[in-house]
Amino acid sequence: MGASIDDVALRAGVSTATVSRALRGLPRVSPETRARVLSTAQELGYVPSPSASGLATGRTKTVGVLVPYVDRWYFGHAIEGIDQVLRENGYNLLLFSLGGYLHGRKRNFTESMVRKQIDALLVLSLWLSDEELQQLQRTDIPLMSVGGPVDGCAGVHIDDIAAAAAATEHLIGLGHRRIGYLHGAADEERNFKVPGLRSVAFKDTMVRAGLELRPEWLEPGDFTVADGARAAARIFDLPGELPTALFCGSDEMALGAMFEAQRRGIRVPADLSIIGIDDHDFSATAGLTTVSQKPAEHGRAAAGMIMAELKGSPAAVQELVMPFELVIRNTTAPPR
Known part of the structure; x- marks a missing residue:
């Protein structure tokens, strides 16, 4: 059996989250720690992704989007805006769809679903339980919400x-x-x-x-x-x-x-x-x-901050309240 991420963390004297960040080239890891983790991983023969090339490149070049539905207007347009920015930066989009909500259905979104697969995660409007949020934060990847406030992470949305x-x-x-x-x-x-x-x-x-x-x-x-x-x-x-x-x-x-x-x-x-x-x-x-x-603009703004964070800009991920506009057309008038 090959070495695990826990083996690398133990030998290098760091947490598993730090190992994950170091191997994927994510920010907030010192050069000395990154070098020690890379050396230890190579020494133990640890491969952090399904392909050995992941260790060489350091990144999956993929950003995940967690969405409750894919067939709703807001979500579809927000995803399009996110995807535009990711493609402009040479990144892929990995969609995690919960498929809506059925009565009595247990949600199944965990840390294991995102570990080694993505460099960052965007959550579309969805409420996250304390357990889900803690699991995602353990991956120590940039995390943002789009479309509505989500406790525990910065987001892009209207008031x-x-x-x-x-x-x-x-x-x-x-x-x-x-x-x-x-x-x-x-x-x-x-x-x-x-x-x-x-x-x-x-x-x-x-x-x-x-x-x-x-x-x-x-x-x-x-x-x-x-x-x-x-x-x-x-x-x-x-x-x-x-x-x-x-x-x-x-x-x-x-x-x-x-x-x-x-x-x-x-x-x-x-x-x-x-x-x-x-x-x-x-x-x-x-x-x-x-x-x-304008949900596409919300998606573009959030993805832009995620890209800046992944490129090493400190505190690039921040709360952003977007504008809205009252558009008066033909369906409102004074009462008779």
Whole structure:
């Protein structure tokens, strides 16, 4: 049996994380320590990757991206931005997809999945458990989040509280007092911080304006067009008066609400104003008023910081709050 990373660490008098960093040429390892680790690894015949060339090059030249879904608008565009920067720098992208969330399904993302495979990891919006975060930090590779705050690592994202407040304030400013909200489902709010932040912002903005929060007008969705239509239908089926405006936690849910309103003969915006968040590819064509963000730019910014860190720039990985913009189109107007 060949030597292990623990054997190299013991002989060189360093931690296994330091061995990993030294062999891949990552920053924050002194030249003396790196030389000692390389010499020890060679002496013991330790190969740190599936190919012996990994020891010679010192890097995998690969950055991992951990994503909960690959078929959602934000994630797809963010991945494209990340990949552009990686290719410009001669790096490859390795995608770790959790495939969404099924009821009762246990997540399986561990240190062993990334060790020896990647030089850095970008986490897209996903909430990480303390155990997962500790395992990733043990690999001692640069770690960043994209799209939403993740405890324990710096990230690139918009201020979701401010963005949701801006959307709600737009409706209030038009004169709406009966406002409903399509928000993230329970699983979404457990696994991501962003839906919860937007929900808090909506409720706080309504309370500050002295407006009533009607529980029956607050419906969960799954950030898809189909689920937006179903959530809107549940509100439209209620007896009595209906809201004059809907704030939707994503443009896809807003588009679904628009389709359901059209199916029922509810005129947008004459009878019902609708606003979303994102500026989805279809939003301009649909005339949807929204709070615009640019996920490809988020991905590029995060990947750029990761590249700088891997090239030895100290403290290159930092928290970065990106801009957003209220884009007023045809789906919002004063109530009748």
